[in-house]
Amino acid sequence: MLAGRGLGKSFGGVEALRDVNIEVRRGRITALIGPNGSGKSTLINVISGVYPPDRGRVEFEGRDITSMPPHAVAELGIIRTFQVPRVFRGMSVIENMLAAAKGEGADGVLSPFFARSRVKGYELSCLRRAREILDFLEIGHMRNEYAGSLSGGQQKLLALARALMAEPRVLLLDEPVAGVAPALARKIFEKILELRNTIGFLIVEHNMDVLMDFADHVYVLHRGEVVAEGTPKEVLGSKQVLEVYFGE
Amino acid sequence: MSLLAYAVDTLIFINIYAILALSLNLEAGTARLMNFGKVAFFAIGAYASALLSLTGLPFPASLLGGAVLAGVAGVAVALPALRLREDYLAIATIAFGEIIRLILLNERWLTSGPVGLRGIPQPMRDAVQEYQLFYLALTALFLVGVAAFLQVLTWAPFGRVLRAIREDELVAQALGKHTFSFKARAFALASALAGIAGALFAHYLTFISPDMFMPAVTFSVWTMIVVGGRGSVPGAVAGAAMVVMLERGTRLLKDYTALGVEPSNLRMILLGLMLILFLMYRPQGLIREKKYEVGG
Numbered sequence: 001m002l003a004g005r006g007l008g009k010s011f012g013g014v015e016a017l018r019d020v021n022i023e024v025r026r027g028r029i030t031a032l033i034g035p036n037g038s039g040k041s042t043l044i045n046v047i048s049g050v051y052p053p054d055r056g057r058v059e060f061e062g063r064d065i066t067s068m069p070p071h072a073v074a075e076l077g078i079i080r081t082f083q084v085p086r087v088f089r090g091m092s093v094i095e096n097m098l099a100a101a102k103g104e105g106a107d108g109v110l111s112p113f114f115a116r117s118r119v120k121g122y123e124l125s126c127l128r129r130a131r132e133i134l135d136f137l138e139i140g141h142m143r144n145e146y147a148g149s150l151s152g153g154q155q156k157l158l159a160l161a162r163a164l165m166a167e168p169r170v171l172l173l174d175e176p177v178a179g180v181a182p183a184l185a186r187k188i189f190e191k192i193l194e195l196r197n198t199i200g201f202l203i204v205e206h207n208m209d210v211l212m213d214f215a216d217h218v219y220v221l222h223r224g225e226v227v228a229e230g231t232p233k234e235v236l237g238s239k240q241v242l243e244v245y246f247g248e
Numbered sequence: 249m250s251l252l253a254y255a256v257d258t259l260i261f262i263n264i265y266a267i268l269a270l271s272l273n274l275e276a277g278t279a280r281l282m283n284f285g286k287v288a289f290f291a292i293g294a295y296a297s298a299l300l301s302l303t304g305l306p307f308p309a310s311l312l313g314g315a316v317l318a319g320v321a322g323v324a325v326a327l328p329a330l331r332l333r334e335d336y337l338a339i340a341t342i343a344f345g346e347i348i349r350l351i352l353l354n355e356r357w358l359t360s361g362p363v364g365l366r367g368i369p370q371p372m373r374d375a376v377q378e379y380q381l382f383y384l385a386l387t388a389l390f391l392v393g394v395a396a397f398l399q400v401l402t403w404a405p406f407g408r409v410l411r412a413i414r415e416d417e418l419v420a421q422a423l424g425k426h427t428f429s430f431k432a433r434a435f436a437l438a439s440a441l442a443g444i445a446g447a448l449f450a451h452y453l454t455f456i457s458p459d460m461f462m463p464a465v466t467f468s469v470w471t472m473i474v475v476g477g478r479g480s481v482p483g484a485v486a487g488a489a490m491v492v493m494l495e496r497g498t499r500l501l502k503d504y505t506a507l508g509v510e511p512s513n514l515r516m517i518l519l520g521l522m523l524i525l526f527l528m529y530r531p532q533g534l535i536r537e538k539k540y541e542v543g544g
Contacts, residue, residue, distance in 0.1 A: 048422060074424035082422075088415035095540040099412040100423045103405060109433055112404035113397075119404060127542060144541040166423050 001025050001061060001200045002047070002078065002170050008055035009039075009046055009224075016042040018224045020056070024170055024200045029192060031211050031232075032204045034221035035244060040204045041083055043221070044172050047202075048080040049073040060170075077169030081162075081176060083204075085155035089148030093139065093158055096147050097130035098123070100165040126165075133161045136191065138184060153179040160188065170200040177207060189214040212236065220244060256380045258496050263387035264448050266488035267394050269472040270481065271441035276470070277478035277537070278402055279434050280414035281330070282338040285345030286469050289439040291352060291461035293318040293446025295359060298368040298456055307371035307451065314447035315440045321348075322439025326432040345463060352458040364457025368450050387448055391485070394441055399481045403540070410434055411479070464516070468495070471523050477533025486534045494518055 002024040009017040016039045024030045032040050045051045047058050052067040059065065060076055074080075088096045105111065106122040134140040137157045142150060147158055160176050177185035189210050192201055196216075205211050211218070212232040220228040220241050228238045235241055268290055275281040297314030301307060329340040352359045359365065376382040401407050409430050412420040420427050450456045468491055476487020498515040509517070526533065 050418065050422075070418065070421040071424055071426045074422055079424075080422055082419070086416050086419050088412055088419070090415055090537075091411055092540050094542050095408060095411075098405075098540075099408050099420070101405075102424065103409075107405035107409055107430075109401065109406055109437060111406065112400050122405070131542075144539070146539065162423065 002202070003059045004043070004047060004056065005059065006056035007043070007046055007053045007058070009042055009051060009053050016224050017046065017053070020221070020224070020226055022202075022219055022226065024202045026169075026200045027197055028216035029196050029201045029203065029214055031215035031218045032202060032221060033206070033208075033211065033218060033235075038221040038244075039224040040221055041174060042224075044080055044174055044202075044204065047073075048078060048172060074166065077167065078172065079163045079166045079168035079170070080172035081159045081174055083174040083178075085152070085159040087147035087150070087155050087158050087162075089146065091147055092144055093134065093147050093150070094127070094130055094143040096158055096162055097134065097165050098126050100162040101126040101129075102167055130161075130165060133164050137161050137188070151179075153181065156180055157184075157188075168199055170202070173201065173203045173205075175204055175206065177205070177210065185210055186213075253380060254496075254500075256384050258492060260380070260384050260387050260452060261496070262489045262492045263384070263391045264445050264452070265469065265472065265492050266391050266485045267387075267445040267448070268442055268469050269476065269484040269488040270394055270398055271438040271445065272469050273473045273476075273479065273481070273484040274398060274402070274410075274434055274438045274441070277473050277480070277484070278407060278414060279410035279431060280334065281431060281435060282334050283341045283435070283438075284338045284463075284466055284470075285325075285341030285343070285348075286442060287461050287463060287465040288341075288345040288348035289318045289322060289442035290446040290449070290465065291348055291458075292321050292439075293443025294450035294456050294461070295352060295365070295446075296443070297447030298365045298450040299358070301369045301451070302365065302367070307369070311444060311447040311451075314450075315443040318443025318446065319436050319440030322436040323432065325439075326435040330428060330431045330435060342463070345466060349458050349461055352461065359458070362458060364455060364460075365450075366455050368454045368456065370451055370454060383452055387452075390444065390448060394444070395481055395485060402479075402481060403538075406430070406433075408540075414479075468519065471519050473533075474523055475526050475533055477535040477537060479537035480533065480535045483533050483535035483537070490534070491519065491522075494522065 004020055004022045007017050007020040020043060034040050046053045049068050049070040057064055057066040060078060065073060088099060104122055106119045111119050131140060134143055139154055139157050150158060156176060156179055163171055177188055193214060215232050218232050218235040219226050220235055222244045227240045227244060228235050272283060272286050275283045293314035296317040297310040300313045301310035325344055329337050332340060353362055409425050413427050413430060417427050472487035472491045473484050475490055477483025495515050498511045498518065502511045
């Protein structure tokens with residue numbers, strides 16, 4: 001579905017990614033782990049079009065999407081979240097959600113004047129969907145608060161909710177449950193399990209307990225290279241992974 | 249000028265500057281597009297409408313021409329400048345403002361240079377007796393129309409995307425928004441609205457010259473939206489009223505007191521002071537931008 005082939009990226013003299021091959025498929029949850037500075041966020045940035053890769057290419061459903069701008073990548077249905085939640089702080093929670101909805105021709109300058117009924121219908125359907133997602137993530141009661149006034153964990157949930165609002169086909173989630181209460185974190189992953197047949201997931205996560213229970217396939221990045229991959233069980237037992245995390 | 253005529257004159261200026269403030273508010277308040285060359289689009293609207301009407305075109309066509317030309321200039325600036333980071337956009341627009349002023353000053357064949365354009369026709373001048381009151385009503389009509397248009401647009405999906413861009417452009421892109429297209433449309437629209445304000449200004453005064461379009465105008469308009477409340481439509485109008493009254497007040501003051509400072513200098517000092525005080529103690533301005541909320 002989504003694949004990175006031979007991806008390389010350097011910043012000055014630092015090689016952040018080196019010949020990275022990765023595949024995200026619908027029907028399985030793909031996890032990306034590795035110590036801080038191993039290149040996980042850079043990989044997400046390269047796939048989502050924020051940084052063009054120096055080498056290699058990104059493919060989506062057989063199409064080369066390398067170096068497409070972020071909005072074009074997102075229009076294809078590849079939606080990402082950020083390690084730091086980056087909510088629209090000066091907007092209410094519900095407006096954050098509406099801002100993420102696809103425009104569907106309702107976001108033109110003249111639409112509210114010459115296509116009023118269409119815009120009204122669009123707003124109602126977006127509101128309905130936004131409320132459902134917020135309620136599921138248990139932040140529905142905060143809908144009228146400024147997003148900037150939410151706690152760190154709540155902002156993470158809002159970032160996830162907003163990504164779901166954008167009708168993703170692939171979700172690239174950068175530490176989606178960091179700072180979220182453990183019970184809710186598991187609940188979120190249970191929902192992700194439900195969605196995995198319709199949405200492909202690539203998840204960067206440090207919470208090993210949750211990952212090991214829910215991930216189907218794990219890539220381990222270290223100093224910009226994939227040093228191990230496989231099922232959680234295989235990866236956890238891998239000598240290289242133990243070396244990466246605990247040293248030789 | 250009688251006190252009543254002075255008051256009506258002040259109200260006319262409030263209406264014109266409020267339209268200009270609303271146009272900057274769409275760019276800077278809603279979308280965080282740092283336009284520090286706002287006066288250029290005001291000047292283009294004023295000169296274009298004046299020149300068109302001097303060739304014999306009726307007022308509505310001249311005004312429309314001024315708005316369209318200012319909008320086209322907005323697109324021309326937006327295409328390269330909106331790709332810049334916001335601080336570079338600010339510098340590029342300052343430069344554009346000065347370029348336009350220098351063109352007005354030096355292209356005598358078109359603009360009459362420093363002498364300016366005189367005898368700009370006024371709409372329905374001979375048909376109306378109380379002309380100042382008529383012009384007050386005309387500018388008020390334009391202000392209400394522009395404010396209502398922007399109030400609807402700002403809270404429609406288009407305005408919501410502009411606010412998202414203001415908050416975090418990269419995130420808006422990551423959610424599939426072609427932010428450049430939204431910014432360019434907002435910039436062009438705001439430039440056209442500034443052109444309308446410029447046209448109303450020119451036809452009211454019947455005389456314009458390049459020294460009426462100094463960078464200080466941009467500074468005043470920025471003060472209007474900071475004082476009024478960035479992103480707020482009623483705030484921009486309130487800010488325009490406050491700044492225009494302060495500017496007019498300092499001029500009146502010299503008739504009643506012996507000031508040790510030139511009124512124009514005092515005006516700039518007070519504007520600066522007001523800006524600092526608002527930024528320190530009421531950064532949300534007189535009327536805070538509305539929060540989008542939904543019921544139970």
